[in-house]
Amino acid sequence: MAFGRSSRSRRPVEPVTLKILVAGGFGVGKTTLVGAVSEIRPLRTEERLSEAGRPVDDTAGVESKTTTTVAMDFGRITLREDLVLYLFGTPGQDRFWFLWDELAQGALGAVVLADTRRLEDCFAAVDYFEQRAIPFTVAVNCFEGADRFPTETVQAALDLDPEVPVLICDARDRSSVRDVLVAVVEHALARADRFREPATT
């Protein structure tokens, strides 16, 4: 039998799928954050770039390596049988930004994960989402040994719009990450409401 099943008793549910992006600098905790709430162990999806990376990658000593692998973390949260939220960790290296455009398409919102010791690492992500009008939340991952700053200070340092939520989070903690995700969706909802108001009145 080709597919090992002779009959299907009921049609599979076709869930509505949504995605939230998780961006931020290298080593800021994107994979940890995705893993903290995902119901599947952090999966990685890989793009092999046999041509695009060749002029850039230094393959000295491994000349027979002709492919570059770009990994994107992703996780899944099944909210209901018919409503599934996917989380995508964006590739960290700048030269893979062309992959972001695909990820950002149709994204519900984004989390920009920040580390106060190297806040500049998340500037690029903040710019990206601002330019594309994608609702985002800045989540400051509280690393041990890093100074704690009030969220207002981070807001000012990143020159964010006052409406952009800034939260302190622990990327390892499920409930903390859940609060960050709720903040992203609430922010997206507030924006959607504002968009609709002029049209309906």
Next chain:
Amino acid sequence: MSADSSRGTPPGSPAAPTDPQSSRWYDADAGPVVRPYAMTRGRTSSASRHRLDLIAIVVPEPAADDPGRDQTLSPEHVEIVELCSNMPQSIAELASGLDLPVGVVRVLVGDLVEDELVHVTRPVPPAELPDVNILREVINGLRAL
């Protein structure tokens, strides 16, 4: 490791790649046995009308139950149908589960759509804002976690 022996050789030096003893890579280190796009017979895009989104869900059609319906399917095609029969999955999950590049999975799923063995859900189009009610349901769902 054995790759070390070629280190220090100037890039492009003819000695390094031609010497069969210089690089002994086994199993996964040696790379895929079949190059990824060989599975698509060199195609990098599928005939289907629109590019499949990463979170588009692949759902098997009743015809997918039909044994031996299409003898031209590759093992990878069959594997995709089997994975989706257990539970409909997104393009991204399939790529990860099969350890194939997303581009390859898109082409293979495109073939299956053409064969009417599966259909693919379309996520919210990027130009449209997600429905406000859906956003509220997401918030409620997240709070209940």
